[in-house]
Amino acid sequence: MYDNFLDLDIKRQDLPTVHVWPVPYQGTVSFGDGTKDGPEAIIKASYQIETHDSELMADISELCTFTTLPFQRPNVSGPGHLYTEMQEFLKNFDAARDFFLTLGGEHSISFPLVDFYARQYPDLAIIQIDAHPDLRQDFEGSPYSHACVMARINDIGLKSVPIGLRSCSRKESVFINNNPELILPVYAWDLPSPLETADKVKNFIGNRPIYISFDADGLDPSIMPGTGTPEPGGLNYSWVKDFWKALWPGPGLVGMDFCELAPQPGSQVSESTAVKCILKILTTYFSRLNK
Numbered sequence: 001m002y003d004n005f006l007d008l009d010i011k012r013q014d015l016p017t018v019h020v021w022p023v024p025y026q027g028t029v030s031f032g033d034g035t036k037d038g039p040e041a042i043i044k045a046s047y048q049i050e051t052h053d054s055e056l057m058a059d060i061s062e063l064c065t066f067t068t069l070p071f072q073r074p075n076v077s078g079p080g081h082l083y084t085e086m087q088e089f090l091k092n093f094d095a096a097r098d099f100f101l102t103l104g105g106e107h108s109i110s111f112p113l114v115d116f117y118a119r120q121y122p123d124l125a126i127i128q129i130d131a132h133p134d135l136r137q138d139f140e141g142s143p144y145s146h147a148c149v150m151a152r153i154n155d156i157g158l159k160s161v162p163i164g165l166r167s168c169s170r171k172e173s174v175f176i177n178n179n180p181e182l183i184l185p186v187y188a189w190d191l192p193s194p195l196e197t198a199d200k201v202k203n204f205i206g207n208r209p210i211y212i213s214f215d216a217d218g219l220d221p222s223i224m225p226g227t228g229t230p231e232p233g234g235l236n237y238s239w240v241k242d243f244w245k246a247l248w249p250g251p252g253l254v255g256m257d258f259c260e261l262a263p264q265p266g267s268q269v270s271e272s273t274a275v276k277c278i279l280k281i282l283t284t285y286f287s288r289l290n291k
């Protein structure tokens with residue numbers, strides 16, 4: 001049984017704790033399915049991944065301590081239930097202290113977390129890796145659908161930076177163009193270097209703390225085939241990892257999620273890529289904290 005992310009369950013009081021929270025929610029996905037199997041596949045793949053990062057010369061097991069929480073299996077009759085059930089669970093935690101790495105599941109899982117942190121940090125900013133802006137006002141009858149997650153986040157006035165965008169409805173494009181103070185779009189077809197992007201992001205968010213919402217489909221399908229809505233022309237791994245390196249030392253990171261992974265039978269490419277992307281964020285951030 002694969003119970004602990006990275007096969008790490010050593011508790012160290014001197015290190016920050018990362019709560020790994022698997023939320024295999026699949027209720028409103030648009031096209032391909034399988035996101036309910038995402039968290040388990042990511043945890044399983046993490047057993048094969050080196051904790052030492054030889055590029056950064058840092059080992060995640062010496063930077064933070066991981067607690068893998070029990071799987072949250074919300075009522076699938078609608079994303080509204082998901083929201084209340086996740087909020088209920090989060091009442092046991094303190095947004096000022098508790099760092100969550102939430103594993104989806106579909107993108108609807110992000111809003112309860114963002115809401116949790118925004119109550120503590122009203123100026124929270126979101127970095128969203130995604131092919132889609134997810135700015136629909138409602139989708140399939142629900143305002144909490146995965147296609148609306150960023151609309152709900154913008155409703156509460158939070159700034160966001162979607163990176164890797166390449167599939168937007170006309171309405172979403174107009175909304176982005178009309179709200180330059182709220183959204184800084186980084187389009188995949190017009191991608192600046194990681195360094196230039198990090199500078200733009202820092203200018204846009206100032207000293208705000210950040211939450212990262214990583215939708216698997218932001219990446220190119222060549223390295224992330226396992227997602228329900230693959231879009232060609234996505235981000236590659238080198239660009240993403242160099243972006244985090246350019247961002248930190250910099251804004252404080254309060255929590256993150258990785259969602260929309262739908263594992264493909266017979267291949268471990270997608271879940272291994274997911275683990276590498278997650279580890280690169282955590283290792284870069286925690287190794288450069290206080291530097």
Ligand SMILES: [Mn+2]
Nearest residue numbers: 131132215217
């Ligand atoms: Mn997406």
